[in-house]
Amino acid sequence: MSHQPAFHLQGTDNTAAFDPHFTQNVIKAIGPKASPRMREVMSSLIQHVHDFARENKLTVEEWMAGVDLLNWAGKMSDDKRNEGQLVCDVLGLESLVDEITFKLAGEAHDTATASAILGPFFRHDAPELPNESNIVHGVDDGEMTYMYGHVRDAKTGKPVVNATVDVWEASTNGLYEQQDDNQVDCNLRGKFRTDENGRYAYYCLRPTPYPVPNDGPAGKILELLDRHPMRPAHIHLIAIKEGYKPVTTQIFDSKSPYLEDDSVFAVKSSLLVDFVPLEGNAQAKLQLEYDITLIPNESGV
């Protein structure tokens, strides 16, 4: 994709040299039975993709390099890795659609926990564990943390009982368990349920920065853009309770490097948290209190 065109078309508006009806003809080919939303989204996609090609005078060679890269992403993807998603992530797209979706759903007011991207390492089948469990197995170079908090109703402030808090984090070597044959299945992952006081609690690692996988097309893009693959230290979580809008988010260690240049652009100031010393606990030297606020489904309409 580094091909520099040898020639430039005359005039200041180079794009005027191309068939002025082409894009409209492609859009007009959409049939009457396409859904209104499909017509809206795909018309816009065609217009933007064509404008992108014309404005940059994209060559067949460059376009084909892009096709090869996307096909490569598809081939690399499986139930443990979504490389197409990661390609979007390093271009900021997942973070942007997350913001859009969050605002569309009417959740963007002060009382709700801010959302952040799901990322490519979520697993639907994480084990359900009792509160006070330790999700850390076989890691001896990490800082053990006691993380706890309450899930509350955004409207009433009352505790939400029996909510699911699904958490996952990378190990100190920068790998999630599905990337690492040396970790036990579902290491550093677990689903907890809030008790009668709306409280959850478990032991985890203080997270550490890590690179997104850069052995595929997302890594190739980062290399070509002279960018690093690092993400700031974070814990992923999803909180779900019937009758409430689910929240997908990440919380970031406020002392981590890469907060300003996250390779997937997911950091928001409202998601920074402080890990503080914990005394008198044999299992952990640090603690993190983190409350989650859920919006009832009936509000925000």
Place this chain on the structure above:
Amino acid sequence: MSHQPAFHLQGTDNTAAFDPHFTQNVIKAIGPKASPRMREVMSSLIQHVHDFARENKLTVEEWMAGVDLLNWAGKMSDDKRNEGQLVCDVLGLESLVDEITFKLAGEAHDTATASAILGPFFRHDAPELPNESNIVHGVDDGEMTYMYGHVRDAKTGKPVVNATVDVWEASTNGLYEQQDDNQVDCNLRGKFRTDENGRYAYYCLRPTPYPVPNDGPAGKILELLDRHPMRPAHIHLIAIKEGYKPVTTQIFDSKSPYLEDDSVFAVKSSLLVDFVPLEGNAQAKLQLEYDITLIPNESGV
């Protein structure tokens, strides 16, 4: 991707509701060692993709449907099928970058043979055959055609000797040989060399309309857009000779249906040809004379 957002943001410019610095921050992350062309193309891609997401208020669900579709395309692709390319083709992108590349290369003057898209069915390893060969094997319901012509120098009009004319076409069942286990390897495909008069000649089928493969994501897009998958009848060809710019094109039967609504938008009026009756030839009832004009490399600078 048929999800209709339930809520709309206030104001006429919905996109103003989102972080106004987000896209610039993603673009600014490009490092100093990225090549100028990479910076130009990727900055524009990021801007267009983000604008597309904001303008359509793209949801996480819709975006993820797109990621799934692209991953699916990658998984389907192999050395016999390029589904990522076909996805681009049904959105008109290959035809557009072909036009752009052709014009950039300075080939867009009257004397040169017009280009058209390569398409996903080209094979690098087609057999080289002597002139007057028949590329049709095991097809008994087609109209045999004697195709011939001269390759000429666009500047001098003189014949180009020893040029390669690489041709391929679908069978009467609408399938290229690599899609069809019932066809012999490299059926309806061949490379010919022009003789001392710059002439090539071979026997082929009068092409017939066929659908692009619609068992994958490109077919899914066509279905969602309420479009048919048909292509007008055509023969692909590439003409190559050292010292000249290569030409990749398709020629279309001027009597074919779907000339006005080619599913991959490749038809140009300059590429329409007439199949006419041929008498006194036991091998073919039709003939097609088609001359190809190549531009010397040194011109057009």
